[in-house]
Amino acid sequence: MPASATPLLCPVCRDRLELGGAAGRALVCPAGHSFDAAKQGYFNFLVGKGTVFEADTADMVAARFDFLSAGHYRPLADAVAELAAAALAGVVATRPGTVLDAGTGTGHYLRALLDRLALNVASVEAIGLDISKFALRRAARLNPEAMNIVSDVWQPLPVGDDAVDVVTVVFAPRNAAEFARVLRAGGRLIVVTPRAGHLEEVAALAGLLGIDPAKDERLAASLEGHFAPLSADRLDIPLSLSPDDVARLALMGPAGHHLDRGTLATRTAGLPPRTAVSARFRISVFEPRR
Ligand SMILES: C[S@@+](CC[C@H](N)C(=O)[O-])C[C@H]1O[C@@H](n2cnc3c(N)ncnc32)[C@H](O)[C@@H]1O
Numbered sequence: 001m002p003a004s005a006t007p008l009l010c011p012v013c014r015d016r017l018e019l020g021g022a023a024g025r026a027l028v029c030p031a032g033h034s035f036d037a038a039k040q041g042y043f044n045f046l047v048g049k050g051t052v053f054e055a056d057t058a059d060m061v062a063a064r065f066d067f068l069s070a071g072h073y074r075p076l077a078d079a080v081a082e083l084a085a086a087a088l089a090g091v092v093a094t095r096p097g098t099v100l101d102a103g104t105g106t107g108h109y110l111r112a113l114l115d116r117l118a119l120n121v122a123s124v125e126a127i128g129l130d131i132s133k134f135a136l137r138r139a140a141r142l143n144p145e146a147m148n149i150v151s152d153v154w155q156p157l158p159v160g161d162d163a164v165d166v167v168t169v170v171f172a173p174r175n176a177a178e179f180a181r182v183l184r185a186g187g188r189l190i191v192v193t194p195r196a197g198h199l200e201e202v203a204a205l206a207g208l209l210g211i212d213p214a215k216d217e218r219l220a221a222s223l224e225g226h227f228a229p230l231s232a233d234r235l236d237i238p239l240s241l242s243p244d245d246v247a248r249l250a251l252m253g254p255a256g257h258h259l260d261r262g263t264l265a266t267r268t269a270g271l272p273p274r275t276a277v278s279a280r281f282r283i284s285v286f287e288p289r290r
């Protein structure tokens, strides 16, 4: 099978990777460093020393997958997909577009984006990065057309300079310098963050971590040197959640690393059949400074 070019860089020597190998399921650089797809279809680029970051565990990922699959955050996925489609509209008339979803998790938002782009974009190449292999097993199944890579966003990204048109980051860490490096001039960074009051009705019960009231300023400040803000939209979603939904919400976020599962089960068992909860998001769009 002939090798095909990719926007990816070898995590060992930073030379270009091509997709090739016997079954076309290995990424190989000119120096011969080779990364086989895991049987679930993702690639593991974590080389050398382990990372200091705590990856989401299998039960956290399962909770996220079940919660998102139920469609609770569908309006958010649609809004992000719409913004990405708008950003790509001018590009794809001349060449395939490239999208990077950093901290892709189970691939839920990238799936919505790919479905949206399929409506009017001839060709788009997608990369999903996450540090959790449990998340990427799901993402690879959901988004088989994407290159799903286990990688740490706090390390140099395994992606070439000026190789990407849109970076999406939905509740995941942001490495501003690296996002700016991989984005082409005129590219877009789309960031989703929670706003004050997000899930506040169940925050205490579900042990959710508090939202920093200065989050917006912190987001702008962390990106300031590399990105200029273009727009910021609020999106509120009224949810009606079952006790199981609330338990999933608790487990799927960063609090899931520390929550005692038994205590959580006792607390959610005391909830009524339905709890009204507001999800409050901000979707911000930035362009790289050049
Ligand atoms: C709250 S989840 C959001 C996942 C997905 N974007 C979504 O909204 O469904 C945060 C994700 O960031 C990933 N993550 C955390 N630290 C990371 C790092 N240093 N590099 C790459 N991914 C990381 C986690 O594994 C997790 O999948």
Ligand SMILES: [Zn+2]
Residues within 6 Å of the ligand: 010, 011, 012, 013, 014, 015, 029, 030, 031, 032, 033
């Ligand atoms: Zn190499």
